[in-house]
Amino acid sequence: MPKNNHKPSHDSSVYRFNTNEISIDTSTEGGQSKRVFNGVAYSGGVIEGHWYWENVIFDLDSMQISTPLAALLEHDVSKRVGVTQSFTKDYNTGLVVQGEFLDNDNANGVISDSDSGFPWQMSVFIDPQSVERVDSGTVVVNGQTLKAPITVFRGGVIREISFCVLGADSNTSAVAANYQTSKNFSNHNEDNQVNELEQAKADLKQAEQERDEAVQALNQFKASKREDDIKNLQSELGLQFSEDDKKAYSAMNDDAFAFSAKQLRQFSTKTETKPNTPTVPDYLFQHQGKQNDNQQQPQKQQFSLSNAAKDRK
Template identity: 35%
Template sequence: MRTHYLLTDDSAASIGTDGNTKRTFQGIANSGKPFVYHGQRAIADLSDITFADKVPALLLHDRDKRVGFGVLSVADNQLVITGELLDNEHGQNLAKESDAGFPFQMSAHIIADYEEKLSHGQTAVVNGQTVTGEMTILRKCRVSEVSFTPTGVDNQTMAMILSEFANQSNPNPNKESSMTIEQLTAKLAELTAYFASQPHRLLL
Protein backbone atom coordinates (compact mmCIF):
# COMPACT_ATOMS: atom_id res chain seq x y z
CA MET A 1 0.00 0.00 0.00
CA ARG A 2 1.35 3.40 -0.93
CA THR A 3 1.35 6.06 1.76
CA HIS A 4 1.54 9.80 1.08
CA TYR A 5 3.58 12.08 3.35
CA LEU A 6 4.01 15.84 3.11
CA LEU A 7 7.48 16.49 4.53
CA THR A 8 8.41 20.06 5.23
CA ASP A 9 11.60 22.04 5.57
CA ASP A 10 12.62 25.01 7.65
CA SER A 11 12.97 28.45 6.06
CA ALA A 12 13.41 30.75 3.05
CA ALA A 13 15.07 34.11 2.41
CA SER A 14 15.83 36.53 -0.44
CA ILE A 15 16.39 40.17 -1.42
CA GLY A 16 15.14 42.32 -4.32
CA THR A 17 12.58 41.63 -7.08
CA ASP A 18 12.53 42.29 -10.80
CA GLY A 19 9.89 41.00 -13.19
CA ASN A 20 12.50 40.69 -15.96
CA THR A 21 14.94 38.61 -13.92
CA LYS A 22 14.45 34.91 -13.27
CA ARG A 23 14.56 34.10 -9.58
CA THR A 24 16.07 30.82 -8.43
CA PHE A 25 15.73 28.78 -5.26
CA GLN A 26 17.69 26.00 -3.65
CA GLY A 27 17.73 24.12 -0.41
CA ILE A 28 17.43 20.88 1.48
CA ALA A 29 13.97 19.46 0.78
CA ASN A 30 14.42 16.63 3.30
CA SER A 31 17.18 16.32 5.89
CA GLY A 32 17.20 12.52 5.86
CA LYS A 33 16.71 12.54 9.63
CA PRO A 34 13.78 11.38 11.78
CA PHE A 35 10.75 13.63 12.11
CA VAL A 36 7.35 13.49 13.81
CA TYR A 37 4.31 13.25 11.52
CA HIS A 38 0.84 13.27 13.10
CA GLY A 39 2.38 12.17 16.41
CA GLN A 40 4.31 9.30 14.80
CA ARG A 41 8.12 9.16 14.59
CA ALA A 42 9.20 8.42 11.02
CA ILE A 43 12.08 8.67 8.58
CA ALA A 44 12.17 8.57 4.77
CA ASP A 45 14.75 6.22 3.27
CA LEU A 46 16.60 8.31 0.66
CA SER A 47 18.86 5.51 -0.58
CA ASP A 48 16.54 4.56 -3.46
CA ILE A 49 14.13 7.50 -3.57
CA THR A 50 12.97 8.38 -7.09
CA PHE A 51 11.77 11.56 -8.76
CA ALA A 52 11.27 13.05 -12.21
CA ASP A 53 14.02 14.93 -14.03
CA LYS A 54 12.05 18.13 -13.38
CA VAL A 55 9.81 18.39 -10.30
CA PRO A 56 6.93 20.88 -9.93
CA ALA A 57 7.17 23.52 -7.21
CA LEU A 58 3.77 24.55 -5.84
CA LEU A 59 2.33 26.76 -3.13
CA LEU A 60 0.70 24.86 -0.25
CA HIS A 61 0.49 21.66 -2.36
CA ASP A 62 -2.16 23.35 -4.53
CA ARG A 63 -1.87 22.22 -8.16
CA ASP A 64 -3.53 25.44 -9.27
CA LYS A 65 -0.80 27.51 -7.57
CA ARG A 66 2.32 26.70 -9.56
CA VAL A 67 5.34 28.75 -8.52
CA GLY A 68 8.23 27.03 -10.30
CA PHE A 69 10.11 23.82 -10.94
CA GLY A 70 13.32 22.23 -9.72
CA VAL A 71 15.88 19.45 -9.99
CA LEU A 72 16.25 17.06 -7.05
CA SER A 73 19.32 15.10 -6.02
CA VAL A 74 20.57 13.19 -2.99
CA ALA A 75 23.82 14.44 -1.46
CA ASP A 76 25.28 13.66 1.97
CA ASN A 77 22.14 11.65 2.82
CA GLN A 78 19.95 14.71 2.22
CA LEU A 79 17.39 15.50 -0.49
CA VAL A 80 18.56 18.67 -2.21
CA ILE A 81 16.67 20.84 -4.71
CA THR A 82 17.71 23.62 -7.09
CA GLY A 83 15.13 25.38 -9.23
CA GLU A 84 13.60 28.46 -10.83
CA LEU A 85 10.52 30.47 -9.94
CA LEU A 86 7.92 31.08 -12.61
CA ASP A 87 7.31 34.65 -13.72
CA ASN A 88 3.60 34.37 -12.91
CA GLU A 89 1.35 35.79 -10.18
CA HIS A 90 2.15 33.06 -7.66
CA GLY A 91 5.90 33.06 -8.31
CA GLN A 92 6.12 36.85 -8.12
CA ASN A 93 4.05 37.03 -4.92
CA LEU A 94 6.18 34.32 -3.32
CA ALA A 95 9.37 36.23 -4.15
CA LYS A 96 7.95 39.52 -2.88
CA GLU A 97 6.80 38.06 0.44
CA SER A 98 10.14 36.29 0.89
CA ASP A 99 11.96 39.55 0.08
CA ALA A 100 9.87 41.23 2.77
CA GLY A 101 11.24 38.74 5.29
CA PHE A 102 8.47 36.12 5.54
CA PRO A 103 10.12 32.83 6.66
CA PHE A 104 8.70 30.43 4.08
CA GLN A 105 9.38 26.74 4.47
CA MET A 106 9.40 23.99 1.84
CA SER A 107 7.50 20.71 1.86
CA ALA A 108 8.25 17.58 -0.16
CA HIS A 109 5.30 15.39 -1.16
CA ILE A 110 6.79 11.94 -0.58
CA ILE A 111 4.89 8.78 -1.51
CA ALA A 112 6.03 5.55 0.17
CA ASP A 113 5.28 2.18 -1.44
CA TYR A 114 5.39 0.55 1.96
CA GLU A 115 6.26 1.16 5.61
CA GLU A 116 8.63 -0.77 7.86
CA LYS A 117 7.77 -0.62 11.56
CA LEU A 118 10.51 -0.64 14.18
CA SER A 119 9.32 -1.82 17.57
CA HIS A 120 10.50 -0.20 20.81
CA GLY A 121 14.28 -0.54 21.12
CA GLN A 122 14.74 -2.09 17.68
CA THR A 123 17.39 -0.42 15.51
CA ALA A 124 18.10 0.05 11.82
CA VAL A 125 20.56 2.03 9.69
CA VAL A 126 18.82 4.60 7.48
CA ASN A 127 20.52 7.41 5.55
CA GLY A 128 23.87 6.66 7.17
CA GLN A 129 22.61 6.84 10.75
CA THR A 130 21.31 4.38 13.32
CA VAL A 131 17.68 4.98 14.29
CA THR A 132 15.87 3.37 17.21
CA GLY A 133 12.19 2.43 17.43
CA GLU A 134 9.45 2.95 17.90
CA MET A 135 9.64 4.41 14.41
CA THR A 136 8.20 4.04 10.92
CA ILE A 137 10.65 3.78 8.01
CA LEU A 138 9.22 4.94 4.67
CA ARG A 139 10.58 2.62 1.98
CA LYS A 140 10.67 2.78 -1.85
CA CYS A 141 9.74 6.47 -1.84
CA ARG A 142 9.16 8.85 -4.71
CA VAL A 143 8.64 12.62 -4.79
CA SER A 144 5.72 13.99 -6.79
CA GLU A 145 6.22 17.71 -6.02
CA VAL A 146 7.65 20.19 -3.56
CA SER A 147 5.78 23.15 -2.10
CA PHE A 148 6.46 26.41 -0.34
CA THR A 149 4.49 26.63 2.90
CA PRO A 150 4.50 28.72 6.10
CA THR A 151 4.96 25.68 8.39
CA GLY A 152 7.22 22.65 8.61
CA VAL A 153 7.47 19.02 9.69
CA ASP A 154 11.13 18.22 9.04
CA ASN A 155 12.66 21.14 10.94
CA GLN A 156 16.23 20.23 10.01
CA THR A 157 15.91 21.30 6.39
CA MET A 158 15.91 24.66 4.67
CA ALA A 159 15.11 26.58 1.48
CA MET A 160 16.36 29.86 0.07
CA ILE A 161 15.09 32.07 -2.73
CA LEU A 162 18.16 33.62 -4.29
CA SER A 163 18.36 37.34 -4.90
CA GLU A 164 18.34 38.77 -8.37
CA PHE A 165 21.74 40.30 -7.54
CA ALA A 166 23.21 36.81 -7.25
CA ASN A 167 21.57 35.81 -10.54
CA GLN A 168 22.94 38.86 -12.35
CA SER A 169 26.47 38.27 -11.06
CA ASN A 170 26.34 34.72 -12.44
CA PRO A 171 24.08 33.93 -15.42
CA ASN A 172 24.21 30.22 -14.51
CA PRO A 173 22.76 29.93 -10.99
CA ASN A 174 23.57 26.21 -10.83
CA LYS A 175 27.32 26.91 -10.70
CA GLU A 176 29.37 29.42 -8.72
CA SER A 177 26.41 31.25 -7.15
CA SER A 178 24.85 28.02 -5.80
CA MET A 179 25.43 27.23 -2.16
CA THR A 180 27.31 24.09 -1.19
CA ILE A 181 25.86 21.55 1.22
CA GLU A 182 28.25 22.88 3.86
CA GLN A 183 26.96 26.44 3.32
CA LEU A 184 23.36 25.27 3.45
CA THR A 185 24.08 23.39 6.66
CA ALA A 186 25.72 26.48 8.19
CA LYS A 187 22.70 28.58 7.20
CA LEU A 188 20.42 25.93 8.72
CA ALA A 189 22.29 26.17 12.04
CA GLU A 190 21.80 29.94 11.99
CA LEU A 191 18.09 29.59 11.26
CA THR A 192 17.64 26.86 13.87
CA ALA A 193 19.18 29.10 16.53
CA TYR A 194 16.84 31.92 15.50
CA PHE A 195 13.68 29.80 15.65
CA ALA A 196 14.78 28.28 18.97
CA SER A 197 14.76 31.79 20.45
CA GLN A 198 11.17 32.42 19.34
CA PRO A 199 8.04 31.52 21.37
CA HIS A 200 6.66 28.07 20.56
CA ARG A 201 3.04 27.90 19.46
CA LEU A 202 0.70 24.93 19.22
CA LEU A 203 -2.05 25.13 16.61
CA LEU A 204 -5.06 22.88 17.34
Protein backbone atom coordinates (compact mmCIF):
# COMPACT_ATOMS: atom_id res chain seq x y z
CA MET A 1 0.00 0.00 0.00
CA PRO A 2 1.39 3.47 -0.75
CA LYS A 3 3.09 5.22 2.14
CA ASN A 4 0.75 8.24 1.97
CA ASN A 5 -2.29 6.01 2.63
CA HIS A 6 -4.34 7.83 -0.02
CA LYS A 7 -6.00 6.42 -3.11
CA PRO A 8 -5.96 8.24 -6.47
CA SER A 9 -9.25 10.06 -7.01
CA HIS A 10 -9.93 9.15 -10.63
CA ASP A 11 -7.47 6.36 -11.58
CA SER A 12 -9.33 3.07 -12.02
CA SER A 13 -6.07 1.23 -12.85
CA VAL A 14 -5.40 1.05 -9.11
CA TYR A 15 -7.91 -1.83 -9.08
CA ARG A 16 -6.51 -3.83 -12.02
CA PHE A 17 -4.43 -7.02 -11.66
CA ASN A 18 -2.84 -9.08 -14.50
CA THR A 19 -4.42 -12.44 -15.43
CA ASN A 20 -4.04 -15.20 -17.99
CA GLU A 21 -6.43 -16.36 -20.71
CA ILE A 22 -9.89 -17.79 -20.19
CA SER A 23 -11.13 -20.91 -21.96
CA ILE A 24 -14.07 -20.59 -24.38
CA ASP A 25 -15.53 -23.93 -25.52
CA THR A 26 -18.63 -25.56 -26.98
CA SER A 27 -20.92 -27.72 -24.86
CA THR A 28 -23.63 -30.06 -26.19
CA GLU A 29 -26.60 -30.45 -23.89
CA GLY A 30 -29.98 -31.90 -24.82
CA GLY A 31 -28.92 -32.09 -28.47
CA GLN A 32 -28.17 -28.36 -28.60
CA SER A 33 -24.74 -26.77 -28.78
CA LYS A 34 -23.97 -23.94 -26.37
CA ARG A 35 -20.90 -21.77 -26.08
CA VAL A 36 -19.46 -21.89 -22.58
CA PHE A 37 -16.56 -20.37 -20.70
CA ASN A 38 -14.47 -21.35 -17.68
CA GLY A 39 -11.42 -19.96 -16.01
CA VAL A 40 -9.56 -19.12 -12.83
CA ALA A 41 -10.93 -15.78 -11.69
CA TYR A 42 -8.39 -15.63 -8.84
CA SER A 43 -5.53 -18.03 -8.14
CA GLY A 44 -5.48 -17.62 -4.35
CA GLY A 45 -1.88 -16.45 -4.31
CA VAL A 46 -0.11 -13.14 -3.77
CA ILE A 47 -0.36 -10.52 -6.52
CA GLU A 48 3.14 -9.08 -6.37
CA GLY A 49 4.56 -5.71 -7.24
CA HIS A 50 1.32 -3.87 -7.91
CA TRP A 51 2.12 -0.20 -8.53
CA TYR A 52 -0.32 0.91 -5.81
CA TRP A 53 -1.01 -2.05 -3.52
CA GLU A 54 2.53 -3.49 -3.77
CA ASN A 55 1.87 -7.09 -2.57
CA VAL A 56 -1.81 -7.99 -2.10
CA ILE A 57 -3.78 -11.19 -1.44
CA PHE A 58 -7.53 -11.92 -1.28
CA ASP A 59 -8.75 -14.10 1.58
CA LEU A 60 -10.60 -17.07 0.01
CA ASP A 61 -12.13 -18.18 3.32
CA SER A 62 -14.09 -14.94 3.77
CA MET A 63 -14.66 -14.34 0.04
CA GLN A 64 -18.36 -14.35 -0.95
CA ILE A 65 -19.82 -15.29 -4.35
CA SER A 66 -23.30 -16.37 -5.42
CA THR A 67 -24.69 -17.59 -8.73
CA PRO A 68 -26.11 -16.84 -11.19
CA LEU A 69 -23.57 -14.04 -11.57
CA ALA A 70 -23.32 -11.49 -14.38
CA ALA A 71 -20.58 -11.82 -16.99
CA LEU A 72 -19.87 -8.47 -18.67
CA LEU A 73 -17.57 -6.99 -21.28
CA GLU A 74 -14.91 -4.66 -19.81
CA HIS A 75 -17.03 -4.19 -16.63
CA ASP A 76 -19.66 -2.29 -18.63
CA VAL A 77 -23.13 -3.10 -17.26
CA SER A 78 -24.68 -2.20 -20.62
CA LYS A 79 -22.58 -4.91 -22.34
CA ARG A 80 -23.80 -8.25 -21.03
CA VAL A 81 -22.12 -11.32 -22.52
CA GLY A 82 -23.03 -14.27 -20.29
CA VAL A 83 -24.03 -15.78 -16.97
CA THR A 84 -21.71 -17.45 -14.45
CA GLN A 85 -23.63 -20.49 -13.30
CA SER A 86 -21.21 -22.30 -10.99
CA PHE A 87 -17.86 -21.93 -9.22
CA THR A 88 -15.37 -23.73 -7.03
CA LYS A 89 -13.17 -22.18 -4.36
CA ASP A 90 -10.21 -23.81 -2.58
CA TYR A 91 -6.57 -23.22 -1.70
CA ASN A 92 -5.22 -25.41 -4.52
CA THR A 93 -7.05 -23.98 -7.54
CA GLY A 94 -8.28 -20.65 -6.20
CA LEU A 95 -11.61 -19.28 -7.50
CA VAL A 96 -12.69 -21.10 -10.67
CA VAL A 97 -15.88 -20.08 -12.50
CA GLN A 98 -17.98 -21.67 -15.26
CA GLY A 99 -20.82 -20.20 -17.30
CA GLU A 100 -22.69 -19.84 -20.59
CA PHE A 101 -22.70 -17.08 -23.19
CA LEU A 102 -25.80 -15.09 -24.06
CA ASP A 103 -27.06 -14.83 -27.64
CA ASN A 104 -26.38 -11.16 -28.41
CA ASP A 105 -23.92 -9.02 -30.37
CA ASN A 106 -21.53 -8.47 -27.45
CA ALA A 107 -21.33 -12.17 -26.62
CA ASN A 108 -21.00 -13.19 -30.26
CA GLY A 109 -18.19 -10.68 -30.68
CA VAL A 110 -16.25 -12.19 -27.77
CA ILE A 111 -16.81 -15.71 -29.15
CA SER A 112 -15.82 -14.75 -32.70
CA ASP A 113 -12.62 -13.03 -31.56
CA SER A 114 -11.73 -16.01 -29.35
CA ASP A 115 -12.28 -18.42 -32.27
CA SER A 116 -9.92 -16.23 -34.29
CA GLY A 117 -7.24 -16.58 -31.63
CA PHE A 118 -7.71 -13.46 -29.52
CA PRO A 119 -6.53 -14.10 -25.91
CA TRP A 120 -9.44 -12.82 -23.84
CA GLN A 121 -8.72 -12.49 -20.12
CA MET A 122 -11.05 -12.63 -17.13
CA SER A 123 -11.56 -10.01 -14.45
CA VAL A 124 -13.50 -10.13 -11.22
CA PHE A 125 -15.02 -7.12 -9.48
CA ILE A 126 -14.38 -7.67 -5.76
CA ASP A 127 -15.74 -5.46 -2.98
CA PRO A 128 -13.72 -6.06 0.25
CA GLN A 129 -15.46 -5.63 3.57
CA SER A 130 -12.11 -4.53 5.03
CA VAL A 131 -8.51 -4.06 3.98
CA GLU A 132 -5.78 -5.21 6.37
CA ARG A 133 -2.26 -3.80 6.11
CA VAL A 134 0.42 -6.06 7.64
CA ASP A 135 3.59 -4.02 8.07
CA SER A 136 5.69 -6.47 10.11
CA GLY A 137 5.93 -10.15 10.97
CA THR A 138 3.90 -12.78 9.12
CA VAL A 139 0.25 -13.55 8.35
CA VAL A 140 -1.49 -16.79 7.30
CA VAL A 141 -3.87 -16.42 4.33
CA ASN A 142 -5.25 -19.15 2.04
CA GLY A 143 -3.12 -21.77 3.82
CA GLN A 144 0.07 -19.81 3.17
CA THR A 145 2.38 -18.13 5.68
CA LEU A 146 3.28 -14.79 4.17
CA LYS A 147 5.86 -12.23 5.22
CA ALA A 148 5.12 -8.55 5.68
CA PRO A 149 4.69 -6.06 4.19
CA ILE A 150 1.48 -7.25 2.53
CA THR A 151 -2.11 -6.10 2.08
CA VAL A 152 -5.01 -8.51 2.73
CA PHE A 153 -8.51 -8.05 1.33
CA ARG A 154 -10.99 -9.57 3.80
CA GLY A 155 -14.64 -10.50 3.18
CA GLY A 156 -14.47 -9.74 -0.54
CA VAL A 157 -17.84 -9.93 -2.33
CA ILE A 158 -17.61 -10.90 -6.01
CA ARG A 159 -20.05 -8.57 -7.81
CA GLU A 160 -19.43 -9.67 -11.41
CA ILE A 161 -16.82 -11.08 -13.78
CA SER A 162 -15.79 -9.52 -17.06
CA PHE A 163 -14.10 -10.39 -20.32
CA CYS A 164 -11.31 -7.87 -20.82
CA VAL A 165 -8.49 -7.14 -23.24
CA LEU A 166 -5.97 -6.69 -20.41
CA GLY A 167 -5.86 -8.85 -17.32
CA ALA A 168 -5.04 -8.67 -13.66
CA ASP A 169 -3.55 -11.58 -11.67
CA SER A 170 -0.59 -13.21 -13.47
CA ASN A 171 -1.23 -16.47 -11.63
CA THR A 172 -4.78 -16.88 -12.93
CA SER A 173 -6.46 -17.87 -16.14
CA ALA A 174 -9.00 -15.10 -15.75
CA VAL A 175 -9.55 -11.60 -17.12
CA ALA A 176 -8.65 -7.98 -16.25
CA ALA A 177 -9.83 -7.59 -12.69
CA ASN A 178 -11.26 -4.44 -11.17
CA TYR A 179 -11.14 -4.47 -7.39
CA GLN A 180 -12.79 -1.86 -5.21
CA THR A 181 -12.21 -1.35 -1.50
CA SER A 182 -15.00 -0.25 0.81
CA LYS A 183 -16.44 0.01 4.28
CA ASN A 184 -13.65 -0.32 6.90
CA PHE A 185 -10.82 1.15 4.83
CA SER A 186 -11.78 4.77 5.52
CA ASN A 187 -8.38 6.35 4.84
CA HIS A 188 -8.31 4.81 1.40
CA ASN A 189 -11.74 6.18 0.50
CA GLU A 190 -11.45 9.62 2.06
CA ASP A 191 -10.20 11.52 -0.99
CA ASN A 192 -12.80 10.01 -3.30
CA GLN A 193 -15.64 10.71 -0.86
CA VAL A 194 -14.63 14.37 -0.53
CA ASN A 195 -14.27 14.84 -4.28
CA GLU A 196 -17.55 13.06 -5.01
CA LEU A 197 -19.35 15.15 -2.37
CA GLU A 198 -18.01 18.41 -3.82
CA GLN A 199 -18.99 17.33 -7.32
CA ALA A 200 -22.47 16.35 -6.13
CA LYS A 201 -22.88 19.78 -4.49
CA ALA A 202 -21.77 21.53 -7.68
CA ASP A 203 -24.15 19.43 -9.79
CA LEU A 204 -27.02 20.16 -7.41
CA LYS A 205 -26.32 23.91 -7.48
CA GLN A 206 -26.22 23.88 -11.27
CA ALA A 207 -29.49 21.92 -11.46
CA GLU A 208 -31.21 24.35 -9.06
CA GLN A 209 -30.01 27.35 -11.08
CA GLU A 210 -31.29 25.83 -14.33
CA ARG A 211 -34.61 25.04 -12.64
CA ASP A 212 -34.99 28.61 -11.34
CA GLU A 213 -34.20 30.06 -14.77
CA ALA A 214 -36.75 27.78 -16.41
CA VAL A 215 -39.44 28.74 -13.86
CA GLN A 216 -38.69 32.45 -14.33
CA ALA A 217 -38.92 32.15 -18.12
CA LEU A 218 -42.22 30.28 -17.85
CA ASN A 219 -43.70 32.90 -15.51
CA GLN A 220 -42.64 35.70 -17.85
CA PHE A 221 -44.27 33.92 -20.77
CA LYS A 222 -47.51 33.41 -18.82
CA ALA A 223 -47.59 37.07 -17.70
CA SER A 224 -47.05 38.30 -21.26
CA LYS A 225 -49.75 36.01 -22.63
CA ARG A 226 -52.25 37.10 -19.93
CA GLU A 227 -51.57 40.75 -20.75
CA ASP A 228 -52.33 40.06 -24.42
CA ASP A 229 -55.50 38.15 -23.46
CA ILE A 230 -56.75 41.08 -21.35
CA LYS A 231 -56.12 43.54 -24.19
CA ASN A 232 -57.94 41.30 -26.66
CA LEU A 233 -60.89 40.95 -24.26
CA GLN A 234 -61.15 44.74 -23.89
CA SER A 235 -61.11 45.17 -27.64
CA GLU A 236 -63.69 42.43 -28.17
CA LEU A 237 -66.12 43.86 -25.60
CA GLY A 238 -65.44 47.51 -26.36
CA LEU A 239 -64.54 48.14 -22.71
CA GLN A 240 -61.69 49.71 -20.80
CA PHE A 241 -60.84 47.86 -17.59
CA SER A 242 -59.59 49.77 -14.57
CA GLU A 243 -56.06 49.16 -13.30
CA ASP A 244 -57.46 47.26 -10.31
CA ASP A 245 -59.46 45.02 -12.65
CA LYS A 246 -56.38 44.37 -14.79
CA LYS A 247 -54.37 43.39 -11.70
CA ALA A 248 -57.15 41.07 -10.57
CA TYR A 249 -57.37 39.40 -14.00
CA SER A 250 -53.57 39.07 -14.14
CA ALA A 251 -53.47 37.33 -10.75
CA MET A 252 -56.11 34.72 -11.68
CA ASN A 253 -55.12 31.22 -12.69
CA ASP A 254 -55.98 30.09 -16.22
CA ASP A 255 -59.27 28.43 -15.28
CA ALA A 256 -60.52 31.43 -13.27
CA PHE A 257 -59.62 33.89 -16.02
CA ALA A 258 -61.30 31.77 -18.70
CA PHE A 259 -64.48 31.60 -16.60
CA SER A 260 -64.48 35.37 -15.95
CA ALA A 261 -63.96 36.13 -19.64
CA LYS A 262 -66.85 33.83 -20.54
CA GLN A 263 -69.14 35.58 -18.06
CA LEU A 264 -68.18 39.00 -19.41
CA ARG A 265 -68.92 37.92 -22.97
CA GLN A 266 -72.31 36.51 -22.01
CA PHE A 267 -73.24 39.66 -20.08
CA SER A 268 -72.19 41.86 -22.96
CA THR A 269 -74.27 39.81 -25.39
CA LYS A 270 -77.44 40.08 -23.22
CA THR A 271 -76.99 43.82 -22.81
CA GLU A 272 -76.74 44.47 -26.52
CA THR A 273 -79.73 42.26 -27.45
CA LYS A 274 -82.85 44.31 -28.51
CA PRO A 275 -86.45 42.97 -28.46
CA ASN A 276 -87.62 41.59 -31.74
CA THR A 277 -90.11 43.93 -33.51
CA PRO A 278 -91.86 43.35 -36.80
CA THR A 279 -90.36 45.13 -39.70
CA VAL A 280 -92.80 47.57 -41.38
CA PRO A 281 -92.09 49.01 -44.82
CA ASP A 282 -91.36 52.75 -44.89
CA TYR A 283 -94.08 53.51 -47.41
CA LEU A 284 -96.72 52.44 -44.90
CA PHE A 285 -95.51 55.11 -42.50
CA GLN A 286 -95.51 57.65 -45.34
CA HIS A 287 -99.03 56.68 -46.43
CA GLN A 288 -100.30 56.80 -42.86
CA GLY A 289 -98.74 60.19 -42.42
CA LYS A 290 -100.49 61.60 -45.46
CA GLN A 291 -103.72 60.00 -44.40
CA ASN A 292 -103.51 61.53 -40.99
CA ASP A 293 -102.78 64.90 -42.47
CA ASN A 294 -105.87 64.66 -44.66
CA GLN A 295 -107.99 63.58 -41.70
CA GLN A 296 -106.78 66.34 -39.43
CA GLN A 297 -107.21 69.13 -41.98
CA PRO A 298 -111.05 69.08 -42.04
CA GLN A 299 -111.04 69.11 -38.25
CA LYS A 300 -108.98 72.23 -38.28
CA GLN A 301 -111.29 73.80 -40.87
CA GLN A 302 -114.35 72.75 -38.88
CA PHE A 303 -112.90 74.22 -35.76
CA SER A 304 -112.17 77.42 -37.56
CA LEU A 305 -115.68 77.67 -38.96
CA SER A 306 -117.38 77.21 -35.61
CA ASN A 307 -115.20 79.84 -34.16
CA ALA A 308 -116.20 82.19 -36.93
CA ALA A 309 -119.91 81.55 -36.28
CA LYS A 310 -119.47 82.32 -32.65
CA ASP A 311 -117.70 85.52 -33.49
CA ARG A 312 -120.64 86.69 -35.62
CA LYS A 313 -123.06 86.20 -32.81
